Amino acid sequence: MSKRIEINDLDIYYGDFKAVEGVTVDIEPRAVTAFIGPSGCGKSTVLRSLNRMHEVISGAWVDGEVLLDGANLYGPGVDPVNVRRQIGMVFQRPNPFPTMTIRENVLAGVLLNNRRMSKSDQDDLVERSLRGANLWNEVKDRLGVPGSGLSGGQQQRLCIARAIAVSPDVLLMDEPCSALDPISTLAIEDLIEELKTEYTIVIVTxxxxxxxxxxxxxxxxxxxxxxxxxxxxxxxxxxxxxSNPTVQATEDYVSGRFG
Structure with a gap:
């Protein structure tokens, strides 16, 4: 499932405003790539451009290329909805659908894509996805309760289960632990380590x-x-x-001198 992303000379605009300039980077499959930097530096904008989520803001457009195993995600006729099926996203704050049960949350993306599944296939997918998000043992006896009733860390893992249920190639995570306590943060970090054996993962932190x-x-x-x-x-x-960055600004940031 895991795929390589190549970003080539990418500029990102909102209307006439250039938010990001000249980004070129290769993101390896079955690995975790972190985007770091001070607030407002464009790291989340670049992350969202990888599955065209930034386009939900009116006037957003890009110049340059984002390639998924060689296919240009911004090529003519490419449907952003299909891009987002291949490249899932987990947001800063856990956002399970509040009126849906745990089970319904996991299946939401799959059913939204009009995939018809038998109940047994749905059950298998729910269990597989929740196991993949390391949540199954905690919720298997209460799949019919609202997802919003879980703890913050469990909600975030539920959102990860929802993301992987549609079998994406890439998982994007935009500060997935910023709203969580240290114990829940550790659980998510352990999960990221497990997930990278199957997915390309990009995380903003x-x-x-x-x-x-x-x-x-x-x-x-x-x-x-x-x-x-x-x-x-x-x-x-x-x-x-x-430990040994090439650029002084990098050294200053990672050592806490600014940012």
Whole structure:
């Protein structure tokens, strides 16, 4: 399922405003890539451009390429809905559908895609997805209760189960632990480590320790000032970014001198 993403000379605009400029980076399959940098530097915008989620904001457009195993996600006639089936996203705050049960939450994306399934196939998918999100043992006896009744960490894992139920190739995570307590954060980090054996994972985080713990490669973004576009400053193996970066600005950020 896991696929490579190539970003080539990507500029991202909102109307006339250039939010991100000149990003080129290769994201490896079956690995975790972390995007780090100060607020407003464009890292979440780049993340959302990978499955065209940024287009929910009116006037958004891009120049450049985003390739998934060589196929341009911004090519003529490419349906953004199909892109989002291949590249799932987990957001900053857990967002299970409040009127749906745990079971219905897991199946929501699959049924929305008009896939007809027998009840036994649905049951199998629910169990497989919840096991994949390391949540099955905690909820298997209460699949009929609202997903919104779970704890914050469980809700986030439910959202991960919902994302992987549609069998994506890539999982994007936009600060998935920022609203969680340390115990729940550890559970999500352990889960990310397990999931990377099957998926390409890209995570945005403000937590330097988290980036160093969970990622194989790290991209550092920065911004020259208000109104300027965000830029990719340095991209390398995570160990090198945190121990011996090439660019002084990277050193300053990961050591806590700014940001």
């Amino acid at each position: 403000h937590n330097m320790q988290q980036a160093s713990r969970v990622s194989d490669k790290t991209a550092f973004f920065n911004i020259a000032g208000t109104g300027k576009p965000g830029k990719l400053i340095e991209f390398d193996e995570t160990a090198k970014i945190f």
